[in-house]
Amino acid sequence: MTFQTLELQLQGHSYPIHIGSGVLSNTVLFQRALKGQRRVAIVTNETVAPYYLDTLVKTLGGCECTPTAIVLPDGEKYKNWETLNLIFDGLLKQACDRKTPIIALGGGVIGDMAGFAAATYQRGVPFIQVPTTLLSQVDSSVGGKTAINHPLGKNMVGAFYQPDAVIADTDTLRTLPDRELAAGLAEVVKYGALGNLPFFEWIEANIDLLVARDPDALQKAILQSCKDKASIVEQDEKEVGIRAWLNLGHTFGHAIESGLGYGAWLHGEAVAAGMIMAATVSQLMGLIPEADVQRLKQLLVRCGLPVVGPKLGAARYIELMSLDKKVESGKIRFVLLEQLGRAVIRSDVPNVLLTQAIEMCCE
Incomplete structure (x- = not known):
């Protein structure tokens, strides 16, 4: 042991x-x-x-x-x-x-x-x-x-x-089904994308081992993910500040889960598509280049995850996201990327831009 x-x-x-x-x-x-x-x-x-x-x-x-x-x-x-x-x-x-x-x-x-x-x-x-x-x-x-x-x-x-x-x-x-393993990898990728670029690069280099369930690679990924989460939670236990970074992809992802009915998509699948939506919003706001969005998308595809959201309609997405726990004073607070490996919280995303990003990312 x-x-x-x-x-x-x-x-x-x-x-x-x-x-x-x-x-x-x-x-x-x-x-x-x-x-x-x-x-x-x-x-x-x-x-x-x-x-x-x-x-x-x-x-x-x-x-x-x-x-x-x-x-x-x-x-x-x-x-x-x-x-x-x-x-x-x-x-x-x-x-x-x-x-x-x-x-x-x-x-x-x-x-x-x-x-x-x-x-x-x-x-x-x-x-x-x-x-x-x-x-x-x-x-x-x-x-x-x-x-x-x-x-x-x-x-x-x-x-x-x-x-x-x-x-x-x-x-x-x-004994975990392949689909469930992939759903977990979405959260692993999230930690790299939101605050640890070297970890993101390690995941890119080792994704084949992770998908193949190599024990050493999985243990390293789990340990680093827990270290990153523990570091954030220790600073902000009740999510009044930076702990919200851990919700990268989740505002969009929760809308997918609620909109389709719980269980239609696994949580990690919805988060993966949600991360691409968040990255696309970040790109449209001039925070990151399109190349970073594509890099994130390619890694999630290699995990076996969806990178295109269901076509619920932009108005429905916005309606569902308006019920999110991160809404403050009637404004949706989005976890975006100001660069790959560093998250930022923004509540100034224009509805026109948000609608554009959703339509770009949904089939």
């Missing part, structure tokens, strides 16, 4: 992020995360449970823990109040108290819902992230954002609630 650890340090709350092969079976890491608790609730889904639930239960048994499993349906379309209540039902039926840790075993949907349940059950219980998809390992499991979707907007109901530990086993990526 080989793994690396980094620490996310916040005022009043810090936690380790363990990344590597075999950590799902590492009793010592879970003992530290559980802090002596003997009861634990595992939240997972019908897809992940057959692969990894037994392994986690066995590991917890080595910690002298008695786990209870809450198995949810799989898919973005279930990220709602009804499914969240299934978690509360399971916790209450098993008489879980406010010291019972919740472990999220799964991808971003499970992590977001289990985290929101942990933030609100009995006003807050301990929480451990065990992400099993590339997207959740590089992004959603780190930083404490938890939420469910609303029919009018993605992740509109939630809370900032930091985990006590993130334990990311890269071996789980072996």
Whole structure:
């Protein structure tokens, strides 16, 4: 078993992020995360449970823990109040108290819902992230954002609630469908594009290894992505400033997900198309050259990701984006690129230019 650890340090709350092969079976890491608790609730889904639930239960048994499993349906379309209540039902039926840790075993949907349940059950219980998809390992499991979707907007109901530990086993990526792997690579590319040009160049040089699931390349990509995210979150935990950079491509991407219906496109797919829209807006505003847009597009294509958005119509995109969490005083705040490798937040994008960019980027 080989793994690396980094620490996310916040005022009043810090936690380790363990990344590597075999950590799902590492009793010592879970003992530290559980802090002596003997009861634990595992939240997972019908897809992940057959692969990894037994392994986690066995590991917890080595910690002298008695786990209870809450198995949810799989898919973005279930990220709602009804499914969240299934978690509360399971916790209450098993008489879980406010010291019972919740472990999220799964991808971003499970992590977001289990985290929101942990933030609100009995006003807050301990929480451990065990992400099993590339997207959740590089992004959603780190930083404490938890939420469910609303029919009018993605992740509109939630809370900032930091985990006590993130334990990311890269071996789980072996069973990940190719489409899900590509969706995770969108977030990896995002980190390079928004704030780390050397990382972006490394991804360009190693994309074939990443797509082929080379273990060393994947571990390096995950570790660097988490380092970049941790650095930003440490400076801005509640997204009042630079943490918004992490939403590069997301304002457009969330509009795609909401407009098509949750689950039609994977989150990473929508973010990939959204990044090209954001880059195109950046180009039209004179911030970056067209060559940078093409460079980003070529890398995303090599990841196996869409770079053209669905034709919802510019008016519909703008309507959906007006409900985005980054809207302030009626103005949409866009994460753009002032150069490849450096993001900037702008709220002065003219509607005419925005409409032009959307029409250029949609089929």
